Structures are given as C-alpha cells and as structure tokens.
Amino acid sequence: xxxxxxxxxxxxxxxxxxxxxxxxxxxxxxxxxxxxxxxxxxxxxxxxxxxxxxxxxxxxxxxxxxxxxxxxxxxxxxxxxxxxxxxxxxxxxxxxxxxxxxxxxxxxxxxxxxxxxxxxxxxxxxxxxxxxxxxxxxxxxxxxxxxxxxxxxxxxxxx
Amino acid sequence: xxxxxxxxxxxxxxxxxxxxxxxxxxxxxxxxxxxxxxxxxxxxxxxxxxxxxxxxxxxxxxxxxxxxxxxxxxxxxxxxxxxxxxxxxxxxxxxxxxxxxxxxxxxxxxxxxxxxxxxxxxxxxxxxxxxxxxxxxxxxxxxxxxxxxxxxxxxxxxxxxxxxxxxxxxxxxxxxxxxxxxxxxxxxxxxxxxxxxxxxxxxxxxxxxxxxxxxxxxxxxxxxxxxxxxxxxxxxxxxxxxxxxxxxxxxxxxxxxxxxxxxxxxxxxxxxxxxxxxxxxxxxxxxxxxxxxxxxxxxxxxxxxxxxxxxxxxxxxxxxxxxxxxxxxxxxxxxxxxxxxxxxxxxxxxxxxxxxxxxxxxxxxxxxxxxxxxxxxxxxxxxxxxxxxxxxxxxxxxxxxxxxxxxxxxxxxxxxxxxxxxxxxxxxxxxxxxxxxxxxxxxxxxxxxxxxxxxxxxxxxxxxxxxxxxxxxxxxxxxxxxxxxxxxxxxxxxxxxxxxxxxxxxxxxxxxxxxxxxxxxxxxxxxxxxxxxxxx
Ligand SMILES: Cc1cc2nc3c(=O)[nH]c(=O)nc-3n(C[C@H](O)[C@H](O)[C@H](O)COP(=O)(O)O)c2cc1C
Ligand code: SF4
Ligand code: FES
Ligand code: FES
Numbered sequence: 001x002x003x004x005x006x007x008x009x010x011x012x013x014x015x016x017x018x019x020x021x022x023x024x025x026x027x028x029x030x031x032x033x034x035x036x037x038x039x040x041x042x043x044x045x046x047x048x049x050x051x052x053x054x055x056x057x058x059x060x061x062x063x064x065x066x067x068x069x070x071x072x073x074x075x076x077x078x079x080x081x082x083x084x085x086x087x088x089x090x091x092x093x094x095x096x097x098x099x100x101x102x103x104x105x106x107x108x109x110x111x112x113x114x115x116x117x118x119x120x121x122x123x124x125x126x127x128x129x130x131x132x133x134x135x136x137x138x139x140x141x142x143x144x145x146x147x148x149x150x151x152x153x154x155x156x157x158x159x
Numbered sequence: 160x161x162x163x164x165x166x167x168x169x170x171x172x173x174x175x176x177x178x179x180x181x182x183x184x185x186x187x188x189x190x191x192x193x194x195x196x197x198x199x200x201x202x203x204x205x206x207x208x209x210x211x212x213x214x215x216x217x218x219x220x221x222x223x224x225x226x227x228x229x230x231x232x233x234x235x236x237x238x239x240x241x242x243x244x245x246x247x248x249x250x251x252x253x254x255x256x257x258x259x260x261x262x263x264x265x266x267x268x269x270x271x272x273x274x275x276x277x278x279x280x281x282x283x284x285x286x287x288x289x290x291x292x293x294x295x296x297x298x299x300x301x302x303x304x305x306x307x308x309x310x311x312x313x314x315x316x317x318x319x320x321x322x323x324x325x326x327x328x329x330x331x332x333x334x335x336x337x338x339x340x341x342x343x344x345x346x347x348x349x350x351x352x353x354x355x356x357x358x359x360x361x362x363x364x365x366x367x368x369x370x371x372x373x374x375x376x377x378x379x380x381x382x383x384x385x386x387x388x389x390x391x392x393x394x395x396x397x398x399x400x401x402x403x404x405x406x407x408x409x410x411x412x413x414x415x416x417x418x419x420x421x422x423x424x425x426x427x428x429x430x431x432x433x434x435x436x437x438x439x440x441x442x443x444x445x446x447x448x449x450x451x452x453x454x455x456x457x458x459x460x461x462x463x464x465x466x467x468x469x470x471x472x473x474x475x476x477x478x479x480x481x482x483x484x485x486x487x488x489x490x491x492x493x494x495x496x497x498x499x500x501x502x503x504x505x506x507x508x509x510x511x512x513x514x515x516x517x518x519x520x521x522x523x524x525x526x527x528x529x530x531x532x533x534x535x536x537x538x539x540x541x542x543x544x545x546x547x548x549x550x551x552x553x554x555x556x557x558x559x560x561x562x563x564x565x566x567x568x569x570x571x572x573x574x575x576x577x578x579x580x581x582x583x584x585x586x587x588x589x590x591x592x593x594x595x596x597x598x599x600x601x602x603x604x605x606x607x608x609x610x611x612x613x614x615x616x617x618x619x620x621x622x623x624x625x626x627x628x629x630x631x632x633x634x635x636x637x638x639x640x641x642x643x644x645x646x647x648x649x650x651x652x653x654x655x656x657x658x659x660x661x662x663x664x665x666x667x668x669x670x671x672x673x674x675x676x677x678x679x680x681x682x683x684x685x686x687x688x689x690x691x692x693x694x695x
Binding site for chain 2: 025026027028029030031033034061064065068069070071072086087088089091092093123124125126127128129130131132133137140142143144145
C-alpha cells in the first residue's frame with residue numbers, strides 16, 4: 001500500500017471507528033495498533049492519546065505497548081519500509097552483501113530514510129522464509145534468494 | 160466424486176508464492192482448459208511440497224514427477240508434452256538421477272520421510288474443508304465427542320508419549336491433565352504460532368498447508384480439558400497463514416464443526432486469531448499470554464504456570480502448532496500406532512526445516528531420533544560447491560552447534576541436550592567450512608541482544624556483554640581471559656534469567672567454545688581468523 005509523503009497520521013474519526021470495531025476492549029490494544037499502523041504507516045502521539053482516553057488507560061501504557069513491538073512505529077517512516085533479515089540462516093547465505101547493496105543503492109545507512117521520504121531501511125528478525133535465504137520484506141511483500149545483483153531490480157519496482 | 164486422469168499439484172506455500180507460483184497455477188488452469196483437458200486433469204493448489212528453494216514446484220500425479228523452478232513460459236510444454244503425450248519435460252526435473260526423472264517419492268523428498276504432521280500438506284487444497292474431511296478430517300474430533308470421555312482423551316495422549324514440539328518438550332497429555340483438573344468457569348486453548356526462532360518455518364507451512372488439522376487439534380484439546388474458547392497467536396508477518404486459517408475457521412463454523420453444539424453433542428468451541436507484532440520473546444508462553452491481553456509481551460514469573468493460571472488468570476493450555484497437528488492422527492489411530500515411529504522416550508516424528516549450506520533446503524518430516532548425518536547427506540543431498548561440512552546448529556539460534564564428530568548423534572529432545580545442544584523447534588542450519596566460528600557467534604549474539612525484552616538484568620546486560628566480547632574478538636581486539644569470561648557470563652545467565660530466552664542465549668556460544676575453541680583461540684591469541692572472514 002502506498003501512502004502520501006508527510007502523512008499527518010490518522011484522523012480521530014478513523015481511530016474511533018477502529019476502536020469501535022474492537023468494542024473498545026483494552027485487551028484488543030495490539031490489534032488496534034495493528035489497524036492504526038496499517039492505515040497511517042505509524043502510530044502518532046495524537047493517535048496514542050486518543051486510544052488511551054477512549055480505552056480509559058494511561059497514555060504511557062499505550063506508548064509502552066506501541067514501542068515494544070517492532071512492527072509498530074511511533075514516528076513516520078518512508079512509504080516503503082525495506083526490512084532486511086540478517087539472522088543466522090540469512091547471514092550464512094550472504095545477507096551481509098545484500099545489506100551493503102541496499103545501503104549503496106538507496107544511499108542511506110541501516111535505520112535511515114531517503115530524503116524524498118520514499119524508503120526506510122531497517123533490520124528485521126527472521127521472516128520465516130529461510131529456505132530461500134537471504135530474504136527481505138518491502139511493506140508486505142517478501143523477496144527471497146536475494147543477491148546483490150537482484151537488489152537494484154527489485155527496488156526499481158518501487159521507484 | 161469426479162475421476163481425473165492426472166492431478167497437477169502446484170505448491171502454494173510462501174516460498175513458492177515468492178517465486179511466482181500463482182501465475183504458474185493460473186497459466187496451467189488456462190492451458191488445460193484451452194486444450195480441452197479440464198475433465199481429465201485437475202490442477203490443485205496445495206501447501207508446501209518440501210523443496211522450498213526450488214520453487215515454484217509442481218508434482219504431476221499419478222507418475223509423481225516433480226518439476227522445479229517452473230515458469231509461466233514452461234506451462235505450454237508441460238501440458239503438451241506431459242499431460243497430452245505422456246513425456247517428461249526433462250529440462251524442468253533438475254539434477255535427475257539414473258532414471259532421468261525426478262520423482263516426488265525419492266529419498267530427498269518423501270523417501271525416508273514419515274508423514275504424520277504433514278499428512279495433508281502438499282496433498283490437499285488447504286482452502287477446501289471438503290478435501291480435509293475426505294482424508295478423515297474431523298473424524299478424530301467426532302470420535303472423541305461421541306465415544307470418549309475427556310479423561311480417556313487425555314489418557315490416550317499421555318499413552319502416545321507425545322511431547323511438545325515448541326521447544327520445551329513437555330509431555331502434552333500431562334500438560335492437559337493440569338488444566339483439566341483446575342476448577343474454573345472459563346478455560347482456554349492457545350495455539351502458539353508465533354514462530355520466531357530463526358531458521359524455523361514449519362509452523363507457517365503447516366498452517367498454510369493444512370489449517371484444519373490445527374483447528375481439529377485445538378477442539379480436541381478443548382474437549383479434553385473443558386475449554387470452549389481458543390486463540391491462535393500467529394506472527395504478524397505470516398500473511399498467508401493468517402488468511403488460510405481465517406478461511407478455515409469460517410468453513411468449520413459453517414459446517415458446525417466449530418461453534419455451538421458441535422456434532423449435536425452439546426460441546427461448544429470457537430477459535431479466534433490474534434496477530435503478533437514482531438517480538439521474538441512473545442513465543443514464550445507467558446509473554447504470548449500478556450500480548451493477547453493487550454500488553455507488552457514480557458514473560459511472567461513462573462509459577463503459577465499457564466495450565467492453572469494463564470490467559471486472563473484462567474487455566475490455559477498453550478501448545479505449539481506441530482504438537483496440535485499430531486493430535487487428530489493420535490486419537491484416530493491410537494497411541495500404539497503413534498509409538499511405532501520415533502524413539503522410546505520421544506515417539507513420533509519431527510518436522511525439520513533445513514537451511515544454510517545444503518543442497519536440498521526446505522521442509523521435511525522424519526522419525527524422531529534420526530541422525531544428523533542422514534538428514535544432511537541422505538535427505539539434504541550434502542554440502543554444495545565442493546565444500547566440507549563444518550557444523551550444524553540444531554534448534555534454531557537458541558540451540559547448540561554440533562561438529563562433524565557428532566553427526567551420528569540421534570536427534571531427539573533428550574539426546575541432543577546431552578551434547579550441549581537442543582532439538583528446539585526443529586530448525587537445522589548447516590554451515591560449510593568457509594564460515595568463521597567467531598563471525599557466526601557474533602551473528603547469534605546480535606540476535607539475542609536485540610530480542611532480549613529487558614525485563615530482567617542477567618539477560619538484558621548479559622546479552623549485550625556477550626555480544627560486545629564476541630564482537631571485540633572478531634575485530635581482533637580479544638584479550639586473554641575473554642573466552643573464560645564468556646563462559647562465566649553464560650553460566651550466570653543460564654542460572655538466573657527469568658525466561659527461556661536469557662537461559663538459552665548462551666547455549667550456542669557454549670557449544671562453539673566447546674567444539675571449536677581453537678578457532679576462538681586463534682582470534683584472541685594470534686590475531687588470526689583461520690577462514691579469513693574477520694579481516695584481522
Ligand atoms: C524466548 C522463547 C521463544 C519461544 N518461541 C516459541 C514459538 O515461537 N513457538 C512455540 O510453539 N513455542 C515457543 N516457545 C516455547 C513456549 O514457551 C511453550 O513452551 C510452547 O509453546 C508450549 O507448547 P508445546 O508444549 O506444544 O511445545 C518459546 C520459548 C521461549 C523461552
Ligand atoms: S530472560 Fe530476557 S527475555 Fe526473558 S524476561 Fe528476562 S530480559 Fe526478558
Ligand atoms: S533467517 Fe532470514 S528469513 Fe529466516
Ligand atoms: S513452499 Fe513450495 S516447496 Fe515449500
């Protein structure tokens with residue numbers, strides 16, 4: 001899913017609708033954050049405050065949960081999040097060279113976002129496709145059997 | 160049922176999806192139709208067929224011919240040559256043995272395998288409950304509900320000797336009996352499909368290939384312990400697993416196999432999916448429970464154990480996907496049947512995921528107790544590129560590394576720990592002799608440093624220190640005494656960490672220091688990396 005750059009987050013009505021979908025149950029917090037993250041690309045401070053007040057729990061709790069899980073982000077990121085696996089099975093099959101190729105192609109270090117707001121590059125833990133290691137994931141699409149040579153070809157699809 | 164001359168199975172597991180199996184399937188269906196063969200040839204999209212690194216993979220029955228790396232452009236040839244003229248398309252069979260044709264029944268695919276957990280995987284269309292039922296699906300549940308008392312079900316699982324396949328190897332029947340005995344108005348069954356152990360993707364492929372077997376296993380567990388509600392906690396990244404499982408739940412509800420009054424017996428059981436959000440520690444059962452309750456996934460202090468005080472404080476059974484997939488066949492065929500495979504202490508099979516420097520990567524199911532040598536050289540086809548075997552890590556990143564001297568150790572939950580390792584989730588990472596021990600050790604430690612939840616000090620500090628020391632050694636700055644320090648730290652973490660993460664983080668490094676000490680030594684004392692990896 002592509003999002004507009006500089007997305008201000010998510011409007012209060014949508015947050016309210018998402019909360020309603022889960023009957024405002026505090027135990028659904030992880031699912032709620034999933035929905036907000038999916039729609040806005042990140043979980044903004046404003047969204048966290050709204051969730052907290054509507055679920056009647058402290059904001060610190062929402063923040064604590066949102067920052068615990070790596071699939072949630074509390075800051076806006078690039079439109080395409082490139083997640084690279086460097087766990088052992090991928091490492092053994094040459095993930096290091098793939099990381100270097102990605103950094104080179106995008107002109108940013110690990111953890112960085114391109115200045116046009118298009119790509120964010122980060123690490124992920126094992127994606128569970130180690131049979132085709134090394135692997136990366138761009139938003140929800142996974143790519144396996146990667147080589148440094150394939151990196152520019154894949155990125156081209158998103159440029 | 161209609162009769163087809165040929166069945167073409169197209170693997171629809173995630174690794175094959177990545178390589179474009181959907182396009183191949185669509186092209187096959189279209190081409191079969193164009194040739195007017197749709198009454199003779201049936202194209203079925205299945206779960207994982209096993210050799211995931213050769214995707215997209217298809218198998219044509221009745222011959223059992225396995226085609227690999229199939230492209231849309233190959234489809235006309237397959238239909239024309241194979242399905243019309245009965246001739247194998249030689250260029251798609253890969254490295255063929257004497258006979259010239261690769262068969263799915265060969266050792267490296269199905270030969271030495273024994274399929275209990277994967278009985279339907281790669282055989283049926285996972286999105287069709289009818290196909291599951293046609294292969295005895297939900298019969299075990301029916302038998303439990305109509306012919307057995309809950310206590311009989313637990314007794315049968317106990318007798319089977321099944322131990323949990325999530326890593327801790329706790330006897331499943333015993334676990335159920337604790338929850339069955341606990342008095343409470345509400346109990347839960349949780350299926351642990353968080354699968355974060357690097358190198359493991361079996362649960363993903365079981366869910367993708369045979370989701371109903373998990374639902375049936377959970378319902379049987381629910382009947383046995385008196386629970387009417389279940390949750391499957393699936394990794395958020397497992398998009399296809401979540402989709403197929405969701406479909407399966409709807410189908411089962413529609414046929415009355417989940418929901419109120421199952422088989423008209425008064426037993427009710429329903430299942431909900433919960434998505435994980437990227438935290439390895441959430442695979443730990445109490446962290447998983449915290450996460451379902453909407454909290455940070457930090458492990459709880461045990462006891463109390465989930466069996467008596469779990470989700471929302473209620474008695475809760477937590478079982479791994481593979482454990483649950485074993486349940487229906489055990490109840491259908493009996494404990495004795497199950498015990499005929501595997502070892503005395505560890506009956507049954509084990510699903511392994513083969514990764515790393517090995518010819519045939521992918522998913523296999525073999526009798527428990529098989530040796531590493533048979534898996535690596537017979538099923539895995541050995542080490543590619545003319546290289547030698549250096550070591551295998553069993554059980555994922557939290558397991559130990561075994562050198563070639565230990566290739567003949569039988570792999571089960573009790574024997575591997577005797578050698579400092581673990582069977583764990585069943586991940587097998589094979590490494591050839593080009594790899595540097597210290598470099599690999601650093602990779603393992605980086606993982607734990609990142610995944611430690613930080614709740615307890617020994618693990619939070621310990622994982623960071625272990626990483627620092629190994630990193631220092633890799634950079635050529637190791638000091639005398641560092642290796643001993645690693646061991647001391649590891650021992651302290653194993654003794655004092657709150658959960659299994661901190662307790663098992665030192666396991667890989669301990670075994671590496673035990674079996675490959677000279678390589679560490681060379682880095683520290685001679686500033687030398689024997690494989691030339693570390694650039695010191
Ligand atoms: C850090 C950590 C991660 C774990 N991850 C998983 C996992 O991904 N899947 C799993 O089934 N068990 C995992 N476990 C084991 C569970 O705590 C638990 O033992 C298991 O789910 C019980 O099911 P079983 O008896 O069927 O094996 C993990 C344990 C620890 C300490
Ligand atoms: S051992 Fe590690 S992961 Fe487990 S509770 Fe302690 S800090 Fe968290
Ligand atoms: S280790 Fe990279 S996908 Fe599993
Ligand atoms: S996913 Fe296709 S063979 Fe495993």
